[in-house]
Amino acid sequence: MKKTEPNIVFSRPITLREAENHYCAGCGHGIVHRLVCETVDEFNIREKVIAVAPVGCAVLAYDYWDFDVAEAAHGRTPAVATGIKRVRPGNIVFTYQGDGDLAAIGTAEIIHAANRGENITVIFVNNGVYGMTGGQMAPTTLAGQKTSTTQYGRSLRREGYPIKILEMLAVLPGTRYLERTSVHSAHEVLRTKRAIKKAFQMQIEGKGFSMVEVLSMCPTYWGMSPIQAADRIKNEVSTFYPIGVIKSC
Amino acid sequence: MCGNEACGEGAMIAGCAFYAGYPITPQNELTAYMAKRMHETGGVFIQAESELAAINMVFGAACAGVRAMTSSSSPGISLKQEGISYLAGCELPCVIVNMQRGGPGLGNIAPSQGDYFQAVKGGGHGDYRTLVLAPASAQEFLEYTILAFDLADKYRNPAMILGDGLLGQMMEPIQMPAVRDQKQVTEKPWALTGCKGREPNVIRSLILAEGGLEEHNKKLQEKFKLITQAEVRYETVHTKDSSVILVAYGSVARIAKSAMEMARAKGIKTGLIRPITLWPFPEKVIGGACEITKKFLVVEMSAGQMVEDVRLAVNGRAQVEFYGRMGGGIPTEYEILQQIEALAAK
Numbered sequence: 364m365k366k367t368e369p370n371i372v373f374s375r376p377i378t379l380r381e382a383e384n385h386y387c388a389g390c391g392h393g394i395v396h397r398l399v400c401e402t403v404d405e406f407n408i409r410e411k412v413i414a415v416a417p418v419g420c421a422v423l424a425y426d427y428w429d430f431d432v433a434e435a436a437h438g439r440t441p442a443v444a445t446g447i448k449r450v451r452p453g454n455i456v457f458t459y460q461g462d463g464d465l466a467a468i469g470t471a472e473i474i475h476a477a478n479r480g481e482n483i484t485v486i487f488v489n490n491g492v493y494g495m496t497g498g499q500m501a502p503t504t505l506a507g508q509k510t511s512t513t514q515y516g517r518s519l520r521r522e523g524y525p526i527k528i529l530e531m532l533a534v535l536p537g538t539r540y541l542e543r544t545s546v547h548s549a550h551e552v553l554r555t556k557r558a559i560k561k562a563f564q565m566q567i568e569g570k571g572f573s574m575v576e577v578l579s580m581c582p583t584y585w586g587m588s589p590i591q592a593a594d595r596i597k598n599e600v601s602t603f604y605p606i607g608v609i610k611s612c
Numbered sequence: 613m614c615g616n617e618a619c620g621e622g623a624m625i626a627g628c629a630f631y632a633g634y635p636i637t638p639q640n641e642l643t644a645y646m647a648k649r650m651h652e653t654g655g656v657f658i659q660a661e662s663e664l665a666a667i668n669m670v671f672g673a674a675c676a677g678v679r680a681m682t683s684s685s686s687p688g689i690s691l692k693q694e695g696i697s698y699l700a701g702c703e704l705p706c707v708i709v710n711m712q713r714g715g716p717g718l719g720n721i722a723p724s725q726g727d728y729f730q731a732v733k734g735g736g737h738g739d740y741r742t743l744v745l746a747p748a749s750a751q752e753f754l755e756y757t758i759l760a761f762d763l764a765d766k767y768r769n770p771a772m773i774l775g776d777g778l779l780g781q782m783m784e785p786i787q788m789p790a791v792r793d794q795k796q797v798t799e800k801p802w803a804l805t806g807c808k809g810r811e812p813n814v815i816r817s818l819i820l821a822e823g824g825l826e827e828h829n830k831k832l833q834e835k836f837k838l839i840t841q842a843e844v845r846y847e848t849v850h851t852k853d854s855s856v857i858l859v860a861y862g863s864v865a866r867i868a869k870s871a872m873e874m875a876r877a878k879g880i881k882t883g884l885i886r887p888i889t890l891w892p893f894p895e896k897v898i899g900g901a902c903e904i905t906k907k908f909l910v911v912e913m914s915a916g917q918m919v920e921d922v923r924l925a926v927n928g929r930a931q932v933e934f935y936g937r938m939g940g941g942i943p944t945e946y947e948i949l950q951q952i953e954a955l956a957a958k
Contacts, residue, residue, distance in 0.1 A: 436695060442669050446670060454805070
């Protein structure tokens with residue numbers, strides 16, 4: 364009798380460890396972690412990948428990823444990635460950063476790594492708050508948004524404007540591929556996957572700096588249910604931070 | 613060669629493959645030298661956007677397993693302290709050069725030894741130590757830079773070369789050492805190279821599990837203890853018969869040596885202890901010298917920093933006097949001679 368193979372349609376990526384995760388219910392990090400691991404699996408680059416984890420909610424990424432990882436000081440992530448990639452150009456080096464890490468304390472590092480055209484990939488998870496430290500205002504926090512440090516809502520006069528990092532980076536000749544996506548729906552998750560894959564592809568082909576900004580939910584510090592948080596991205600966050608390819612060349 | 617260039621050539625001989633730096637006087641000759649030499653040898657040179665980026669690029673290169681270096685001067689070294697703490701916490705080897713200038717703040721660009729505390733007591737946050745070597749000539753700059761790379765790799769710890777603007781700028785003849793076999797460079801199975809044929813490596817300093825960080829700290833302290841037992845280096849001159857012993861390091865030790873000769877010509881038996889490693893500090897040789905003399909004179913280009921370690925080593929067994937100049941002032945041999953005469957007469 365012919366042996367029938369089980370028809371597996373969905374499984375955990377090989378490079379995503381079977382570990383209890385520390386993320387809150389409805390958080391987007393778990394999805395983005397998975398998409399990165401699927402990408403690593405599909406390109407079959409596990410043995411070449413060196414990731415640089417940030418300070419923030421994703422600091423423990425090395426507990427979930429089954430490949431080499433360095434943990435950088437807060438915001439210095441692109442500088443650490445630069446050091447690694449320059450001495451090991453044959454490896455695939457990516458950073459995984461939140462909005463506090465990338466858009467506040469590490470602004471200089473991201474701009475200059477991008478401007479040098481470092482052949483690295485940046486996964487930038489933008490959820491508009493500092494999650495790890497208790498939901499403080501981030502540079503990306505929307506106008507009027509309440510956080511632990513903007514208790515009456517972010518005032519543009521007092522706290523300034525939310526920063527659109529990708530649009531800033533787009534003017535730099537060193538950047539080759541910049542796309543903003545979201546993980547608030549299955550459709551957007553698939554788009555995010557395609558963007559991450561494209562960003563890694565750029566690096567594999569040696570084309571230079573690639574970055575995907577992923578709009579992500581933080582139900583805990585948005586004070587919402589996971590469903591409400593996903594709706595907020597669709598109705599509010601993505602109207603300020605437009606989803607789509609910002610630059611590709 | 614000036615001290616800065618000698619330091620750079622030492623790094624090249626040691627097999628340094630990565631340099632990141634940021635412009636600051638009085639160490640710019642070193643950055644320029646590395647830019648030239650890295651280009652010639654296929655190494656990596658990056659002029660970073662900041663001191664923070666430079667030390668973190670070194671962190672990355674050290675993670676990836678190559679010999680990496682950065683250099684700066686006092687205000688820039690302050691900015692690097694965060695990175696140095698992370699390097700120490702992650703047990704990453706690298707070499708950091710500080711050509712000290714006058715402080716505090718922006719200070720000036722004249723020679724100083726005002727960063728001694730910062731260099732030998734840790735500098736950044738947390739319980740850690742940095743190996744600190746203090747050359748006193750261009751020749752020693754070259755040799756101790758090579759040694760610093762070897763010690764950094766041996767102990768998986770950052771090592772610092774503590775010079776000053778005077779030593780960095782001064783031109784002196786150099787005798788080149790024999791070319792080294794780079795195969796002798798330490799194996800680094802912990803490095804991030806891609807996990808081909810092995811389990812993934814993780815380099816981190818965050819240890820949240822209960823008791824984990826205490827264990828890690830104990831391990832670091834064990835290592836530091838080992839370093840203090842094995843790596844103390846110093847020079848002694850006329851310490852067997854002296855009634856006054858000078859203690860000085862770096863460029864000041866050379867001036868102190870002249871003052872010592874002048875004092876001896878006047879019949880005052882004077883000796884010199886020159887710490888070469890500032891951490892680990894040669895406390896045993898200084899403590900042992902209390903059997904010979906009851907009078908120490910510490911000379912520094914600071915308000916008195918190393919003198920505290922000398923007093924700890926002496927531990928009340930002898931009189932320890934201090935003479936220092938600050939803010940770019942350099943002690944002359946005559947000034948030191950006066951101090952020796954005054955101390956001898958007490």
